Amino acid sequence: MTLISRLNREGYVSNDTVVPTNSVSDSVHVIETVTLKELVEKTSTKYSKMNFMCSVKIKKVQTNDTWWYDCCPKCHEELNEFEGMFKCPNCKLTIPVTEKRYRIMIIVEDSTGVANVNFSNCVVKRLVGKSATNMVDELGEGVTKSSIPQLIMDVAEKDVTLNIAIRDDNVLINSTLYNATDAYPSKNPKPSSSESVQKFEDNTLSSCGDNVELAICDKTPGSVKSCNKKIKLVR
Numbered sequence: 001m002t003l004i005s006r007l008n009r010e011g012y013v014s015n016d017t018v019v020p021t022n023s024v025s026d027s028v029h030v031i032e033t034v035t036l037k038e039l040v041e042k043t044s045t046k047y048s049k050m051n052f053m054c055s056v057k058i059k060k061v062q063t064n065d066t067w068w069y070d071c072c073p074k075c076h077e078e079l080n081e082f083e084g085m086f087k088c089p090n091c092k093l094t095i096p097v098t099e100k101r102y103r104i105m106i107i108v109e110d111s112t113g114v115a116n117v118n119f120s121n122c123v124v125k126r127l128v129g130k131s132a133t134n135m136v137d138e139l140g141e142g143v144t145k146s147s148i149p150q151l152i153m154d155v156a157e158k159d160v161t162l163n164i165a166i167r168d169d170n171v172l173i174n175s176t177l178y179n180a181t182d183a184y185p186s187k188n189p190k191p192s193s194s195e196s197v198q199k200f201e202d203n204t205l206s207s208c209g210d211n212v213e214l215a216i217c218d219k220t221p222g223s224v225k226s227c228n229k230k231i232k233l234v235r
C-alpha cells in the first residue's frame with residue numbers, strides 16, 4: 001500500500017484534497033505546524049490541551065528510564081506491580097495477563113531548538129512497526145523494562161512529524177517536557193535522510209487504534225480525539 005493511500009484510509013487530508021463530509025462532524029481539525037521554538041513559547045493557558053505539529057529529527061532515546069508499562073486490558077489504566085502481581089487501581093482486580101504499552105522519553109531537535117518529548121505508545125508503535133506486547137514477546141525471557149531494544153534505539157536520526165498535545169504543565173509551570181500523541185513521516189526530509197524516512201513508512205502500522213493517551217485531548221472541543229481523526233496539516 002502506498003503512503004498516500006494509507007494516510008487517506010486513516011483520514012489524513014493533504015492541503016489540496018477535497019475533504020469528504022461523511023463524518024459526524026463536517027469540520028476538519030486544522031493543526032498548525034510550529035517550530036520547537038514556537039512550541040516552547042506557547043505558554044498561555046489558552047494553548048492548554050491544544051495540538052500542534054512539529055517536524056523534528058529524533059536525536060536521542062533516553063536510556064535511563066523504562067520503555068514500557070503494564071496496563072489493564074479492560075480500562076487501560078497503568079497497573080501497580082507488587083511481588084510479581086499486577087493490580088488495576090481502577091478495576092481493583094488482579095490482572096494475570098497485562099497489556100504492554102510503550103512510553104519512551106526522546107530528545108528531538110529542529111533548526112530552532114531541542115525538546116524532551118514523551119513518545120506515547122501510539123508514536124513508538126508507528127516508528128517501530130509493532131506493538132509493545134509483541135516486542136516483549138519476541139525478545140523473550142531476558143527482556144527487562146530498563147534495557148531498551150535495538151529496534152527502538154534505531155529510531156535515532158529519523159525525521160518525523162509529531163502531533164504534540166500541550167499539557168497543563170507546559171503552560172502552568174512552563175515545563176518543556178512535551179507529549180507526542182501521534183507521528184507521521186516528515187514531508188520534506190533532507191536528502192541524506194530519505195532512507196530512514198522510507199524505512200519508517202514501511203514499518204508504519206496501518207492504524208494505531210490507541211486512545212488512552214489521547215483521552216486527555218477529549219476535554220477540549222476541536223482537538224484530536226484519536227489517531228484516526230481527520231487531520232489537516234498546515235504548512
Ligand SMILES: [Zn+2]
Binds near residue numbers: 090
Ligand atoms: Zn482496569
